[in-house]
Amino acid sequence: MDNSLKISEMRKSIGKSLLYTLPMFLITFIFITGGRPNFSDPSSGLAMLTVFLLVNVLYFFMHYTGKTDKYRAILFIIFALSLSYSLIHNMLEVRKSMSFSQADILECKIPFCHLVIPMMILPAAFTKSIIFPGSIIGGFANISSMIVLWLIATVVLGRGFCSWGCFYGGWDDGFSRIRKRPVIKKISELWKWMPFAVLIMVMLTAALSMMPTYCSWICPFKAVTEFEQVTSVESATKAGIFLSIFGGLVVVLPVMTRKRTQCSYLCPLGAINSLSNKITPFTVKIDKTACNECFKCVETCPLFALTREDIKEGKVSLFCSKCGKCVDACSRKAIHYGIRGIPAGTLKYFSRNLFLFVSFLFMSMFSAGSIINTFHGLLKLIF
Numbered sequence: 582m583d584n585s586l587k588i589s590e591m592r593k594s595i596g597k598s599l600l601y602t603l604p605m606f607l608i609t610f611i612f613i614t615g616g617r618p619n620f621s622d623p624s625s626g627l628a629m630l631t632v633f634l635l636v637n638v639l640y641f642f643m644h645y646t647g648k649t650d651k652y653r654a655i656l657f658i659i660f661a662l663s664l665s666y667s668l669i670h671n672m673l674e675v676r677k678s679m680s681f682s683q684a685d686i687l688e689c690k691i692p693f694c695h696l697v698i699p700m701m702i703l704p705a706a707f708t709k710s711i712i713f714p715g716s717i718i719g720g721f722a723n724i725s726s727m728i729v730l731w732l733i734a735t736v737v738l739g740r741g742f743c744s745w746g747c748f749y750g751g752w753d754d755g756f757s758r759i760r761k762r763p764v765i766k767k768i769s770e771l772w773k774w775m776p777f778a779v780l781i782m783v784m785l786t787a788a789l790s791m792m793p794t795y796c797s798w799i800c801p802f803k804a805v806t807e808f809e810q811v812t813s814v815e816s817a818t819k820a821g822i823f824l825s826i827f828g829g830l831v832v833v834l835p836v837m838t839r840k841r842t843q844c845s846y847l848c849p850l851g852a853i854n855s856l857s858n859k860i861t862p863f864t865v866k867i868d869k870t871a872c873n874e875c876f877k878c879v880e881t882c883p884l885f886a887l888t889r890e891d892i893k894e895g896k897v898s899l900f901c902s903k904c905g906k907c908v909d910a911c912s913r914k915a916i917h918y919g920i921r922g923i924p925a926g927t928l929k930y931f932s933r934n935l936f937l938f939v940s941f942l943f944m945s946m947f948s949a950g951s952i953i954n955t956f957h958g959l960l961k962l963i964f
């Protein structure tokens with residue numbers, strides 16, 4: 582191809598990507614600025630502008646390069662880090678400590694987090710009790726808004742929530758990218774059923790004890806958000822468990838395996854989201870006529886969601902989080918985003934564009950507030 586042809590192709594591709602980005606540009610402008618940009622506080626205005634540009638540049642590059650995962654991961658990882666930073670910052674402002682007491686729980690001074698949802702189900706269904714009321718602290722959502730948002734995102738994205746909506750998934754996603762090659766290559770596939778066992782356990786124990794048992798005893802993200810005051814052997818044991826699970830499943834194993842081990846082996850919400858993959862409009866499809874069974878996609882999946890058998894059968898498992906890593910890895914474009922009811926291999930670009938628009942919009946809406954808070958806080962530290 583001669584140079585002038587190349588330049589004209591590039592211009593066309595830039596123009597097309599800008600056109601795809603325009604709706605995202607307008608929507609994110611409205612929800613980030615509320616429709617009225619206000620630069621009276623320069624650091625807050627600069628934080629908003631930075632996040633607005635970050636979101637739209639990443640979205641533009643998804644269209645321009647045709648690749649999904651690395652641009653998704655940049656925002657996803659920044660989201661997880663920012664959420665922890667701004668949560669800790671707010672906790673320190675509100676109660677001068679990262680730790681909370683039993684009284685804080687009873688007075689609803691703890692922000693509600695989506696990971697609590699699995700243990701709300703049985704108590705809410707059978708006793709009509711809310712065991713973890715939560716409240717709005719410094720802009721963090723309360724129970725009703727969180728459940729509504731999660732429900733909409735889950736029905737639309739299914740387990741895609743785990744790669745496009747989760748507040749914490751960016752932690753193990755980030756650590757799973759540190760090494761180029763895994764040190765541990767083989768892990769039994771049976772472990773991927775573990776989140777279902779954890780889900781059943783936390784639902785039953787929460788219903789029996791009327792306490793959010795996952796939060797109280799297991800959640801690894803207590804290590805990077807708020808945690809119970811260490812005042813007794815019991816609270817010290819809990820702190821030890823949080824730190825060990827965080828160190829093991831969120832840091833060490835993701836680095837050693839290049840897999841998202843916390844999401845794959847522990848998270849009870851991941852189990853519910855996997856089930857909801859059965860009803861969502863968006864899926865990842867395998868076009869058997871284009872696939873040469875090289876299994877590159879299987880190697881690259883960070884969630885143990887794809888096996889050689891799945892490829893041979895031509896369907897992705899219910900554990901798929903729609904991260905796009907396998908789609909990017911396939912040089913034959915045999916594995917692609919699709920829409921339920923439309924056969925594999927057809928309407929690939931339309932399906933991808935629609936899925937990206939919806940899922941990226943969810944991620945931008947969930948993440949923008951905490952990223953702006955964090956940038957704003959950092960700017961105030963610098964200036």
Ligand code: SF4
Nearest residue numbers: 872873875876878911
């Ligand atoms: S990377 Fe593509 S061609 Fe290779 S097994 Fe996966 S879907 Fe088939």
Ligand code: SF4
Nearest residue numbers: 882901902904905907
């Ligand atoms: S199957 Fe593909 S899209 Fe689904 S989790 Fe694995 S790499 Fe991501």
